[in-house]
Amino acid sequence: MIMTQNIVFSGSLLFLSLADIFQLLGGNNCNGMLILRSPYSAATGIVYFKEGNPVNASWGKLKGLDAVYALFGWTDGTYEFSEQALTAMVPVIERGMMEILLDALRLLDDGAIARVGPDPFYRAGIDNTGPDSINMTYLHPTKGPLVDYHYATIENSYPDGAVIVKEGKSGRWLWIICEGTVRIIKETSRGPLTLARLGEGCFIGTVGSFVYGEYERSATVIAEGNVQLCILDIEILHREYSALSGDFKKILHSLDNRLRAINENAVAAFTGVYTKELPTDKVFDDRFQHSTDLYIVREGTADIIGKGPEGEVNLLSLSSGDVFGKIPFMAFGHEPLSASVMVSETFQADVMDSRALQKEYNRLSDTFRNFVFSVSTNVSMTTKLFYQLLHNA
Numbered sequence: 356m357i358m359t360q361n362i363v364f365s366g367s368l369l370f371l372s373l374a375d376i377f378q379l380l381g382g383n384n385c386n387g388m389l390i391l392r393s394p395y396s397a398a399t400g401i402v403y404f405k406e407g408n409p410v411n412a413s414w415g416k417l418k419g420l421d422a423v424y425a426l427f428g429w430t431d432g433t434y435e436f437s438e439q440a441l442t443a444m445v446p447v448i449e450r451g452m453m454e455i456l457l458d459a460l461r462l463l464d465d466g467a468i469a470r471v472g473p474d475p476f477y478r479a480g481i482d483n484t485g486p487d488s489i490n491m492t493y494l495h496p497t498k499g500p501l502v503d504y505h506y507a508t509i510e511n512s513y514p515d516g517a518v519i520v521k522e523g524k525s526g527r528w529l530w531i532i533c534e535g536t537v538r539i540i541k542e543t544s545r546g547p548l549t550l551a552r553l554g555e556g557c558f559i560g561t562v563g564s565f566v567y568g569e570y571e572r573s574a575t576v577i578a579e580g581n582v583q584l585c586i587l588d589i590e591i592l593h594r595e596y597s598a599l600s601g602d603f604k605k606i607l608h609s610l611d612n613r614l615r616a617i618n619e620n621a622v623a624a625f626t627g628v629y630t631k632e633l634p635t636d637k638v639f640d641d642r643f644q645h646s647t648d649l650y651i652v653r654e655g656t657a658d659i660i661g662k663g664p665e666g667e668v669n670l671l672s673l674s675s676g677d678v679f680g681k682i683p684f685m686a687f688g689h690e691p692l693s694a695s696v697m698v699s700e701t702f703q704a705d706v707m708d709s710r711a712l713q714k715e716y717n718r719l720s721d722t723f724r725n726f727v728f729s730v731s732t733n734v735s736m737t738t739k740l741f742y743q744l745l746h747n748a
Contacts, residue, residue: 414426541573658672683712
């Protein structure tokens with residue numbers, strides 16, 4: 356019998372999917388044990404989390420990552436999460452939470468994960484295609500951590516089909532989705548491309564919202580059903596941003612650059628102009644492959660080479676001031692585990708203080724920390740979409 360103490364939350368998988376649970380635990384950097392029980396399974400499922408990432412799991416004879424993927428097939432049952440330090444546990448799973456989550460949802464769509472229980476109620480009648488007719492690999496929208504209303508000022512409601520943000524227009528608002536779902540759409544020469552579907556707890560806007568003032572929006576946001584948004588207090592966020600160290604600010608801007616670059620490559624793959632050839636003027640550098648350090652580019656350029664389902668592809672390019680390697684408080688399916696680094700002849704990079712950055716992250720307000728997590732999630736989603744678009748092409 357499994358004994359649990361300090362249970363933080365519990366409920367039914369009929370109303371909160373395992374994907375939603377993983378995102379809540381990941382967004383709040385939780386440490387502890389997730390227990391899953393189902394009338395359709397004789398064995399109990401267990402997933403252990405450290406700093407929001409699954410590090411080990413078991414279900415019957417399945418262990419580690421195999422057990423995690425199999426548990427995503429559960430559609431009925433109960434869950435309970437208890438906080439524990441898990442200091443003595445050696446991680447068996449080395450992939451980040453979002454990378455595991457998005458792979459599991461793709462495997463579910465492909466029929467590679469067996470369902471345990473009846474079809475979940477949210478599958479009925481869902482249209483998984485965007486206006487671009489590209490099949491979305493996500494059964495339901497990505498959701499963020501629990502909404503913190505401390506920084507919220509004004510609530511706005513939008514009916515189904517309303518254009519919340521128009522690509523190319525200027526603005527400085529930063530929203531959080533309180534209720535409903537939105538589509539993030541990029542206009543292309545081939546027509547609109549749906550980059551993502553975002554649900555409760557996700558942010559609309561980038562770091563530019565509270566850094567640059569008015570800035571040009573890079574995508575259109577459309578309400579899918581009735582949507583309730585909260586506008587966040589930009590002045591409070593700007594004060595918190597201003598108090599950050601220079602290195603932490605560089606991480607935020609580098610993440611923003613990644614998201615913009617991977618969005619552009621997704622558009623290129625969708626329109627058929629993306630080239631799969633790796634750069635001929637760069638070489639793989641053994642210093643950065645599977646390194647546990649975090650680096651900042653000082654000189655030269657580097658390309659992040661993703662390990663996609665059909666081989667290596669160039670995800671994006673980095674230049675002076677960009678950050679790469681293992682960011683201690685997030686993982687989005689790039690280097691060091693799921694991508695390699697190719698560098699130019701003159702390339703130089705400096706090691707950053709990961710421990711100090713982690714402490715700084717821990718001191719952030721819930722809203723700002725959730726915003727960082729949201730940007731990381733968007734990078735993961737668009738990377739998976741990019742791989743899918745290349746496969747379709």
